[in-house]
Amino acid sequence: MIYSMILVALFGAVMAGAQGMAPRCADDARRLTAAITADSLLAGTLARFVDHYPRRLSGSAMLEASLDDIIARLRQDGWNVRTQPVMVPHWERGEESLTMASPVTRRLPMLGLGGSIGTGGRPLRAAVLVVQSFAELERRATEARGRIVVFNVPFTTYGETVQIRSRGAIAAAKAGAVASLVRSVGPYGIQTPHTGGMAYDSAVARIPHAAITMEDAMMLQRFQDRGEAVELELVMNGQWFAEAPSRNVVIELPGTELPQEVVVMGGHIDSWDVGQGAMDDAGGCFAAWRALHAMRALGMKPRRTIRVVFWTNEENGLRGGLAYAEQTAMEKHVLAIESDEGTFAPRGFQTNAKGALFATLKEIGSLLAPINASAVVEGGGGADISPLEKKGVPVMSLQVDGSRYFWYHHTDGDTFDKLDAKELNHCAVALAVMSWCAANLP
Numbered sequence: 004m005i006y007s008m009i010l011v012a013l014f015g016a017v018m019a020g021a022q023g024m025a026p027r028c029a030d031d032a033r034r035l036t037a038a039i040t041a042d043s044l045l046a047g048t049l050a051r052f053v054d055h056y057p058r059r060l061s062g063s064a065m066l067e068a069s070l071d072d073i074i075a076r077l078r079q080d081g082w083n084v085r086t087q088p089v090m091v092p093h094w095e096r097g098e099e100s101l102t103m104a105s106p107v108t109r110r111l112p113m114l115g116l117g118g119s120i121g122t123g124g125r126p127l128r129a130a131v132l133v134v135q136s137f138a139e140l141e142r143r144a145t146e147a148r149g150r151i152v153v154f155n156v157p158f159t160t161y162g163e164t165v166q167i168r169s170r171g172a173i174a175a176a177k178a179g180a181v182a183s184l185v186r187s188v189g190p191y192g193i194q195t196p197h198t199g200g201m202a203y204d205s206a207v208a209r210i211p212h213a214a215i216t217m218e219d220a221m222m223l224q225r226f227q228d229r230g231e232a233v234e235l236e237l238v239m240n241g242q243w244f245a246e247a248p249s250r251n252v253v254i255e256l257p258g259t260e261l262p263q264e265v266v267v268m269g270g271h272i273d274s275w276d277v278g279q280g281a282m283d284d285a286g287g288c289f290a291a292w293r294a295l296h297a298m299r300a301l302g303m304k305p306r307r308t309i310r311v312v313f314w315t316n317e318e319n320g321l322r323g324g325l326a327y328a329e330q331t332a333m334e335k336h337v338l339a340i341e342s343d344e345g346t347f348a349p350r351g352f353q354t355n356a357k358g359a360l361f362a363t364l365k366e367i368g369s370l371l372a373p374i375n376a377s378a379v380v381e382g383g384g385g386a387d388i389s390p391l392e393k394k395g396v397p398v399m400s401l402q403v404d405g406s407r408y409f410w411y412h413h414t415d416g417d418t419f420d421k422l423d424a425k426e427l428n429h430c431a432v433a434l435a436v437m438s439w440c441a442a443n444l445p
Protein backbone atom coordinates (compact mmCIF):
# COMPACT_ATOMS: atom_id res chain seq x y z
CA MET A 4 0.00 0.00 0.00
CA ILE A 5 2.77 2.39 0.98
CA TYR A 6 4.84 1.61 -2.05
CA SER A 7 1.89 2.10 -4.33
CA MET A 8 1.46 5.57 -2.81
CA ILE A 9 5.14 6.25 -3.38
CA LEU A 10 4.83 5.03 -6.93
CA VAL A 11 1.78 7.17 -7.56
CA ALA A 12 3.92 10.07 -6.39
CA LEU A 13 6.79 8.82 -8.53
CA PHE A 14 4.50 8.57 -11.52
CA GLY A 15 3.40 12.14 -10.96
CA ALA A 16 7.01 13.23 -10.62
CA VAL A 17 8.02 11.45 -13.79
CA MET A 18 5.10 12.94 -15.65
CA ALA A 19 6.03 16.35 -14.31
CA GLY A 20 9.67 15.74 -15.14
CA ALA A 21 10.59 16.56 -11.55
CA GLN A 22 12.18 14.72 -8.62
CA GLY A 23 9.41 13.04 -6.64
CA MET A 24 9.21 10.88 -3.55
CA ALA A 25 11.11 8.05 -5.20
CA PRO A 26 13.84 9.84 -7.07
CA ARG A 27 16.20 6.90 -6.63
CA CYS A 28 14.46 4.70 -9.18
CA ALA A 29 13.87 7.51 -11.67
CA ASP A 30 17.46 8.72 -11.31
CA ASP A 31 18.79 5.20 -11.59
CA ALA A 32 16.64 4.62 -14.67
CA ARG A 33 18.20 7.67 -16.29
CA ARG A 34 21.72 6.51 -15.37
CA LEU A 35 21.10 3.01 -16.70
CA THR A 36 19.57 4.35 -19.90
CA ALA A 37 22.52 6.67 -20.48
CA ALA A 38 25.11 3.98 -19.75
CA ILE A 39 23.58 1.29 -21.96
CA THR A 40 22.77 3.49 -24.93
CA ALA A 41 26.25 5.02 -24.99
CA ASP A 42 28.10 2.24 -26.77
CA SER A 43 28.02 -0.86 -28.97
CA LEU A 44 29.15 -3.29 -26.26
CA LEU A 45 25.96 -5.33 -26.55
CA ALA A 46 25.89 -5.48 -30.36
CA GLY A 47 29.60 -6.30 -30.53
CA THR A 48 29.37 -9.03 -27.91
CA LEU A 49 26.29 -10.59 -29.48
CA ALA A 50 27.74 -10.48 -33.02
CA ARG A 51 30.96 -12.16 -31.96
CA PHE A 52 29.07 -14.83 -30.05
CA VAL A 53 26.65 -15.82 -32.83
CA ASP A 54 29.36 -15.63 -35.52
CA HIS A 55 31.43 -18.14 -33.55
CA TYR A 56 28.57 -20.25 -32.21
CA PRO A 57 25.61 -20.53 -34.60
CA ARG A 58 23.18 -23.49 -34.60
CA ARG A 59 23.17 -24.24 -30.90
CA LEU A 60 20.74 -27.14 -30.86
CA SER A 61 20.45 -29.11 -27.63
CA GLY A 62 22.78 -32.09 -27.53
CA SER A 63 25.20 -30.51 -30.01
CA ALA A 64 28.88 -29.89 -29.38
CA MET A 65 28.23 -26.34 -30.64
CA LEU A 66 25.82 -25.54 -27.81
CA GLU A 67 28.24 -26.78 -25.18
CA ALA A 68 31.18 -24.96 -26.77
CA SER A 69 29.11 -21.77 -26.77
CA LEU A 70 28.38 -22.23 -23.06
CA ASP A 71 32.08 -22.83 -22.32
CA ASP A 72 32.85 -19.57 -24.12
CA ILE A 73 30.20 -17.60 -22.22
CA ILE A 74 31.37 -18.99 -18.88
CA ALA A 75 35.04 -18.27 -19.61
CA ARG A 76 34.35 -14.71 -20.75
CA LEU A 77 32.08 -13.92 -17.83
CA ARG A 78 34.71 -15.24 -15.40
CA GLN A 79 37.39 -13.17 -17.12
CA ASP A 80 35.11 -10.19 -16.62
CA GLY A 81 34.95 -10.84 -12.89
CA TRP A 82 31.56 -12.51 -12.56
CA ASN A 83 31.03 -15.32 -10.09
CA VAL A 84 29.48 -17.68 -12.64
CA ARG A 85 27.36 -20.60 -11.49
CA THR A 86 26.06 -23.37 -13.70
CA GLN A 87 23.05 -25.61 -13.18
CA PRO A 88 23.53 -29.08 -14.68
CA VAL A 89 20.67 -30.44 -16.77
CA MET A 90 20.25 -33.38 -19.16
CA VAL A 91 18.79 -32.39 -22.52
CA PRO A 92 17.27 -34.26 -25.47
CA HIS A 93 19.55 -34.82 -28.46
CA TRP A 94 18.06 -35.05 -31.94
CA GLU A 95 19.87 -34.52 -35.23
CA ARG A 96 18.23 -34.01 -38.60
CA GLY A 97 20.90 -35.70 -40.72
CA GLU A 98 20.85 -35.40 -44.51
CA GLU A 99 17.49 -34.39 -45.91
CA SER A 100 15.98 -33.26 -49.19
CA LEU A 101 12.71 -32.86 -51.02
CA THR A 102 12.35 -33.20 -54.76
CA MET A 103 9.32 -32.55 -56.87
CA ALA A 104 9.33 -35.58 -59.15
CA SER A 105 6.25 -34.88 -61.25
CA PRO A 106 4.89 -33.05 -63.23
CA VAL A 107 8.13 -31.02 -63.19
CA THR A 108 11.41 -31.92 -61.55
CA ARG A 109 12.83 -29.47 -59.06
CA ARG A 110 14.48 -29.46 -55.62
CA LEU A 111 12.30 -27.77 -53.01
CA PRO A 112 13.85 -26.11 -49.93
CA MET A 113 12.75 -27.94 -46.78
CA LEU A 114 13.60 -28.42 -43.11
CA GLY A 115 12.68 -31.46 -41.09
CA LEU A 116 10.77 -30.58 -37.93
CA GLY A 117 12.49 -31.18 -34.64
CA GLY A 118 12.06 -34.76 -33.49
CA SER A 119 10.79 -36.13 -36.79
CA ILE A 120 11.67 -39.68 -37.78
CA GLY A 121 13.43 -40.25 -41.10
CA THR A 122 12.29 -42.05 -44.23
CA GLY A 123 13.94 -45.34 -43.32
CA GLY A 124 17.20 -44.90 -45.18
CA ARG A 125 15.60 -44.53 -48.62
CA PRO A 126 13.67 -41.91 -50.57
CA LEU A 127 9.95 -41.88 -49.94
CA ARG A 128 8.06 -41.19 -53.17
CA ALA A 129 4.33 -40.58 -53.13
CA ALA A 130 1.48 -38.58 -54.63
CA VAL A 131 0.42 -35.40 -52.87
CA LEU A 132 -2.80 -34.21 -51.27
CA VAL A 133 -2.84 -30.50 -50.41
CA VAL A 134 -5.26 -29.37 -47.69
CA GLN A 135 -5.84 -25.98 -46.11
CA SER A 136 -7.01 -27.06 -42.66
CA PHE A 137 -7.40 -30.01 -40.33
CA ALA A 138 -11.12 -29.95 -41.19
CA GLU A 139 -10.40 -30.31 -44.91
CA LEU A 140 -8.08 -33.23 -44.16
CA GLU A 141 -10.87 -34.93 -42.21
CA ARG A 142 -13.33 -34.42 -45.08
CA ARG A 143 -10.85 -35.80 -47.60
CA ALA A 144 -9.34 -38.49 -45.39
CA THR A 145 -9.93 -41.24 -47.97
CA GLU A 146 -7.81 -39.31 -50.50
CA ALA A 147 -4.94 -38.98 -48.00
CA ARG A 148 -4.24 -42.70 -47.68
CA GLY A 149 -0.77 -43.57 -48.97
CA ARG A 150 -0.03 -39.96 -49.87
CA ILE A 151 2.16 -37.13 -48.65
CA VAL A 152 -0.21 -34.61 -47.09
CA VAL A 153 0.76 -30.96 -47.59
CA PHE A 154 -0.80 -28.52 -45.14
CA ASN A 155 -1.10 -25.20 -46.99
CA VAL A 156 -2.34 -23.15 -44.05
CA PRO A 157 -1.72 -19.38 -44.19
CA PHE A 158 -0.21 -17.65 -41.16
CA THR A 159 -2.62 -15.87 -38.86
CA THR A 160 -0.97 -15.72 -35.44
CA TYR A 161 1.94 -17.85 -34.31
CA GLY A 162 -0.10 -19.42 -31.53
CA GLU A 163 -2.82 -20.51 -33.95
CA THR A 164 -0.80 -21.48 -37.02
CA VAL A 165 1.84 -23.40 -35.07
CA GLN A 166 -0.83 -26.01 -34.28
CA ILE A 167 -0.45 -27.31 -37.83
CA ARG A 168 3.30 -27.76 -37.32
CA SER A 169 2.85 -29.31 -33.87
CA ARG A 170 0.01 -31.70 -34.67
CA GLY A 171 0.18 -32.12 -38.46
CA ALA A 172 1.99 -35.47 -38.40
CA ILE A 173 -0.62 -36.90 -36.03
CA ALA A 174 -3.57 -35.72 -38.14
CA ALA A 175 -1.97 -36.89 -41.39
CA ALA A 176 -1.04 -40.30 -39.94
CA LYS A 177 -4.62 -40.77 -38.68
CA ALA A 178 -5.78 -40.35 -42.27
CA GLY A 179 -3.25 -42.94 -43.46
CA ALA A 180 -0.72 -40.56 -45.01
CA VAL A 181 2.90 -41.70 -45.38
CA ALA A 182 4.43 -38.29 -44.61
CA SER A 183 3.30 -34.74 -43.92
CA LEU A 184 4.66 -31.37 -44.98
CA VAL A 185 3.61 -28.03 -43.53
CA ARG A 186 3.69 -24.59 -45.04
CA SER A 187 6.29 -22.81 -42.92
CA VAL A 188 4.84 -20.92 -39.96
CA GLY A 189 5.49 -17.30 -40.89
CA PRO A 190 3.73 -14.38 -42.56
CA TYR A 191 6.36 -13.85 -45.26
CA GLY A 192 9.06 -15.83 -46.98
CA ILE A 193 11.87 -15.67 -49.51
CA GLN A 194 11.89 -19.42 -50.07
CA THR A 195 12.95 -19.92 -46.47
CA PRO A 196 11.64 -22.98 -44.64
CA HIS A 197 11.08 -22.64 -40.88
CA THR A 198 11.85 -25.52 -38.55
CA GLY A 199 10.42 -25.95 -35.04
CA GLY A 200 9.01 -28.45 -32.61
CA MET A 201 6.42 -31.12 -33.39
CA ALA A 202 4.58 -33.94 -31.65
CA TYR A 203 3.70 -37.56 -32.25
CA ASP A 204 0.86 -39.48 -30.65
CA SER A 205 1.49 -43.02 -29.50
CA ALA A 206 -1.98 -43.98 -30.72
CA VAL A 207 -1.09 -43.43 -34.41
CA ALA A 208 1.87 -44.23 -36.67
CA ARG A 209 4.91 -41.95 -36.65
CA ILE A 210 5.46 -40.46 -40.09
CA PRO A 211 8.17 -38.09 -41.37
CA HIS A 212 7.17 -34.45 -40.85
CA ALA A 213 8.88 -31.45 -42.44
CA ALA A 214 8.35 -27.80 -43.38
CA ILE A 215 8.38 -26.44 -46.91
CA THR A 216 8.35 -22.79 -47.93
CA MET A 217 5.15 -20.78 -48.10
CA GLU A 218 5.84 -20.18 -51.80
CA ASP A 219 6.08 -23.90 -52.55
CA ALA A 220 3.01 -24.73 -50.47
CA MET A 221 1.05 -22.25 -52.57
CA MET A 222 2.58 -23.65 -55.76
CA LEU A 223 1.61 -27.21 -54.86
CA GLN A 224 -1.89 -25.92 -54.17
CA ARG A 225 -2.01 -24.38 -57.64
CA PHE A 226 -0.94 -27.64 -59.29
CA GLN A 227 -3.67 -29.49 -57.41
CA ASP A 228 -6.30 -26.86 -58.22
CA ARG A 229 -5.46 -27.20 -61.92
CA GLY A 230 -6.01 -30.94 -61.66
CA GLU A 231 -2.32 -31.74 -62.17
CA ALA A 232 -1.17 -34.64 -59.99
CA VAL A 233 2.04 -33.96 -58.07
CA GLU A 234 4.55 -36.52 -56.87
CA LEU A 235 7.22 -35.71 -54.32
CA GLU A 236 10.31 -37.60 -53.20
CA LEU A 237 11.29 -37.03 -49.58
CA VAL A 238 14.57 -38.02 -47.92
CA MET A 239 14.92 -37.54 -44.16
CA ASN A 240 17.34 -39.05 -41.65
CA GLY A 241 16.27 -37.54 -38.34
CA GLN A 242 17.57 -39.52 -35.39
CA TRP A 243 17.46 -39.45 -31.59
CA PHE A 244 20.57 -40.00 -29.50
CA ALA A 245 21.06 -40.52 -25.77
CA GLU A 246 20.28 -37.44 -23.63
CA ALA A 247 23.27 -35.14 -23.27
CA PRO A 248 24.58 -33.02 -20.39
CA SER A 249 24.05 -29.27 -20.66
CA ARG A 250 23.88 -26.30 -18.27
CA ASN A 251 22.05 -23.12 -17.37
CA VAL A 252 24.52 -20.28 -16.83
CA VAL A 253 23.78 -17.92 -13.95
CA ILE A 254 25.28 -14.59 -12.83
CA GLU A 255 23.86 -12.14 -10.34
CA LEU A 256 24.23 -9.00 -8.29
CA PRO A 257 23.46 -10.15 -4.73
CA GLY A 258 20.84 -8.20 -2.82
CA THR A 259 22.20 -5.97 -0.06
CA GLU A 260 19.15 -6.20 2.21
CA LEU A 261 17.10 -9.15 0.95
CA PRO A 262 19.60 -11.38 -0.89
CA GLN A 263 17.28 -14.40 -0.67
CA GLU A 264 14.62 -12.52 -2.68
CA VAL A 265 15.31 -12.70 -6.40
CA VAL A 266 14.36 -10.85 -9.56
CA VAL A 267 15.43 -13.16 -12.38
CA MET A 268 15.67 -12.26 -16.06
CA GLY A 269 17.11 -13.76 -19.22
CA GLY A 270 16.49 -15.77 -22.32
CA HIS A 271 17.40 -19.13 -23.80
CA ILE A 272 20.85 -19.72 -25.22
CA ASP A 273 20.03 -22.85 -27.23
CA SER A 274 18.60 -22.43 -30.73
CA TRP A 275 17.50 -24.53 -33.67
CA ASP A 276 20.17 -25.96 -35.96
CA VAL A 277 19.72 -23.22 -38.56
CA GLY A 278 20.84 -19.60 -38.87
CA GLN A 279 22.63 -18.04 -35.92
CA GLY A 280 19.84 -17.98 -33.34
CA ALA A 281 20.59 -14.27 -33.00
CA MET A 282 17.06 -13.01 -32.31
CA ASP A 283 15.91 -16.41 -31.00
CA ASP A 284 17.32 -16.03 -28.53
CA ALA A 285 20.97 -15.07 -28.01
CA GLY A 286 19.77 -11.45 -28.24
CA GLY A 287 17.46 -11.91 -25.25
CA CYS A 288 20.24 -13.52 -23.20
CA PHE A 289 22.83 -10.87 -23.97
CA ALA A 290 20.40 -7.97 -23.50
CA ALA A 291 19.82 -9.24 -19.95
CA TRP A 292 23.58 -9.63 -19.47
CA ARG A 293 24.11 -6.06 -20.71
CA ALA A 294 21.54 -4.80 -18.21
CA LEU A 295 23.31 -6.44 -15.27
CA HIS A 296 26.72 -5.39 -16.60
CA ALA A 297 25.58 -1.76 -16.59
CA MET A 298 24.37 -1.94 -12.98
CA ARG A 299 27.69 -3.38 -11.83
CA ALA A 300 29.71 -0.85 -13.86
CA LEU A 301 27.72 1.99 -12.26
CA GLY A 302 28.40 0.56 -8.78
CA MET A 303 24.69 -0.01 -8.22
CA LYS A 304 23.82 -2.51 -5.49
CA PRO A 305 20.22 -3.75 -5.46
CA ARG A 306 18.17 -4.41 -2.30
CA ARG A 307 17.10 -7.78 -3.68
CA THR A 308 19.22 -10.09 -5.80
CA ILE A 309 19.07 -9.44 -9.55
CA ARG A 310 19.97 -12.55 -11.50
CA VAL A 311 20.56 -13.24 -15.17
CA VAL A 312 20.07 -16.75 -16.53
CA PHE A 313 21.07 -18.15 -19.91
CA TRP A 314 18.55 -21.01 -19.99
CA THR A 315 19.39 -24.11 -22.01
CA ASN A 316 17.08 -26.30 -24.14
CA GLU A 317 14.03 -24.06 -24.51
CA GLU A 318 13.44 -25.03 -28.12
CA ASN A 319 12.98 -28.77 -27.85
CA GLY A 320 12.60 -29.72 -24.23
CA LEU A 321 12.37 -26.80 -21.75
CA ARG A 322 14.70 -28.77 -19.48
CA GLY A 323 16.67 -25.63 -18.56
CA GLY A 324 13.60 -23.77 -17.33
CA LEU A 325 12.39 -26.82 -15.42
CA ALA A 326 15.81 -27.42 -13.82
CA TYR A 327 16.07 -23.76 -12.83
CA ALA A 328 12.72 -23.83 -11.02
CA GLU A 329 13.70 -27.08 -9.26
CA GLN A 330 17.19 -26.02 -8.30
CA THR A 331 16.04 -22.67 -6.88
CA ALA A 332 13.01 -24.04 -5.04
CA MET A 333 14.31 -22.73 -1.68
CA GLU A 334 14.53 -19.11 -2.90
CA LYS A 335 11.79 -16.51 -3.12
CA HIS A 336 11.38 -15.16 -6.64
CA VAL A 337 9.59 -11.83 -6.56
CA LEU A 338 9.55 -11.44 -10.35
CA ALA A 339 10.73 -13.39 -13.42
CA ILE A 340 11.31 -11.59 -16.73
CA GLU A 341 11.97 -13.25 -20.08
CA SER A 342 13.05 -11.79 -23.39
CA ASP A 343 12.23 -14.34 -26.09
CA GLU A 344 10.12 -12.56 -28.68
CA GLY A 345 13.01 -11.07 -30.63
CA THR A 346 15.22 -8.11 -29.81
CA PHE A 347 13.71 -5.41 -32.00
CA ALA A 348 12.54 -1.98 -30.78
CA PRO A 349 11.03 -2.63 -27.34
CA ARG A 350 7.48 -1.50 -26.63
CA GLY A 351 7.24 -2.52 -22.98
CA PHE A 352 6.21 -5.64 -21.12
CA GLN A 353 3.41 -8.14 -20.73
CA THR A 354 2.78 -9.50 -17.26
CA ASN A 355 0.46 -11.84 -15.40
CA ALA A 356 0.81 -9.67 -12.29
CA LYS A 357 -2.47 -8.51 -10.82
CA GLY A 358 -3.71 -5.72 -8.60
CA ALA A 359 -1.16 -3.61 -6.73
CA LEU A 360 1.83 -5.35 -8.29
CA PHE A 361 0.47 -4.74 -11.79
CA ALA A 362 -0.01 -1.06 -10.93
CA THR A 363 3.55 -0.89 -9.58
CA LEU A 364 5.05 -2.51 -12.67
CA LYS A 365 3.04 -0.12 -14.84
CA GLU A 366 4.53 2.80 -12.91
CA ILE A 367 8.04 1.42 -13.40
CA GLY A 368 7.23 1.02 -17.08
CA SER A 369 6.49 4.74 -17.30
CA LEU A 370 10.20 5.35 -16.70
CA LEU A 371 10.80 3.79 -20.13
CA ALA A 372 8.87 6.53 -21.94
CA PRO A 373 12.14 8.08 -23.19
CA ILE A 374 12.75 4.96 -25.32
CA ASN A 375 9.06 4.45 -26.19
CA ALA A 376 8.89 1.24 -24.20
CA SER A 377 6.50 2.23 -21.42
CA ALA A 378 3.56 -0.06 -22.25
CA VAL A 379 2.90 -2.59 -19.49
CA VAL A 380 -0.08 -4.74 -20.39
CA GLU A 381 -1.74 -7.88 -19.13
CA GLY A 382 -0.43 -11.11 -20.59
CA GLY A 383 1.99 -13.92 -19.95
CA GLY A 384 5.67 -14.52 -19.38
CA GLY A 385 7.78 -16.85 -21.49
CA ALA A 386 8.52 -20.55 -21.85
CA ASP A 387 11.66 -20.64 -19.70
CA ILE A 388 9.92 -18.97 -16.77
CA SER A 389 6.68 -20.94 -17.12
CA PRO A 390 7.83 -23.48 -14.46
CA LEU A 391 8.26 -20.52 -12.05
CA GLU A 392 4.89 -19.16 -13.09
CA LYS A 393 3.31 -22.53 -12.17
CA LYS A 394 4.74 -22.04 -8.68
CA GLY A 395 3.02 -18.67 -8.39
CA VAL A 396 5.91 -16.35 -9.32
CA PRO A 397 4.75 -13.20 -11.16
CA VAL A 398 6.14 -13.28 -14.71
CA MET A 399 6.84 -10.69 -17.39
CA SER A 400 7.83 -10.82 -21.03
CA LEU A 401 9.67 -8.11 -22.92
CA GLN A 402 7.45 -6.90 -25.78
CA VAL A 403 9.06 -5.64 -28.97
CA ASP A 404 8.04 -4.54 -32.44
CA GLY A 405 7.22 -8.04 -33.65
CA SER A 406 6.41 -7.14 -37.24
CA ARG A 407 9.47 -8.94 -38.66
CA TYR A 408 10.19 -11.60 -36.04
CA PHE A 409 8.29 -14.40 -37.74
CA TRP A 410 9.94 -13.68 -41.09
CA TYR A 411 13.16 -15.07 -39.59
CA HIS A 412 12.12 -17.23 -36.64
CA HIS A 413 13.62 -20.76 -36.82
CA THR A 414 15.17 -20.14 -40.26
CA ASP A 415 18.61 -19.66 -41.77
CA GLY A 416 17.65 -15.97 -41.82
CA ASP A 417 17.87 -15.56 -38.02
CA THR A 418 21.25 -13.85 -38.21
CA PHE A 419 22.84 -10.90 -36.48
CA ASP A 420 22.47 -8.47 -39.41
CA LYS A 421 18.67 -8.41 -38.93
CA LEU A 422 19.12 -6.70 -35.58
CA ASP A 423 19.87 -3.06 -34.89
CA ALA A 424 22.45 -1.95 -32.33
CA LYS A 425 20.26 0.85 -31.00
CA GLU A 426 17.21 -1.37 -30.68
CA LEU A 427 19.31 -4.00 -28.91
CA ASN A 428 20.48 -1.36 -26.45
CA HIS A 429 16.90 -0.30 -25.85
CA CYS A 430 15.94 -3.92 -25.06
CA ALA A 431 18.74 -3.96 -22.48
CA VAL A 432 17.56 -0.61 -21.07
CA ALA A 433 14.03 -1.94 -20.66
CA LEU A 434 15.28 -5.05 -18.86
CA ALA A 435 17.67 -3.02 -16.71
CA VAL A 436 15.12 -0.44 -15.56
CA MET A 437 12.36 -2.98 -14.93
CA SER A 438 14.55 -5.44 -13.01
CA TRP A 439 16.38 -2.73 -11.06
CA CYS A 440 13.28 -0.88 -9.91
CA ALA A 441 11.43 -4.11 -9.10
CA ALA A 442 14.40 -5.35 -7.04
CA ASN A 443 14.49 -2.07 -5.08
CA LEU A 444 10.83 -1.76 -4.16
CA PRO A 445 10.33 -1.11 -0.44
Ligand SMILES: [Zn+2]
Pocket residue numbers: 271283284317343
Ligand atom coordinates in the same frame (compact mmCIF):
# COMPACT_ATOMS: atom_id res chain seq x y z
ZN1 LIG B 1 13.02 -18.57 -28.46
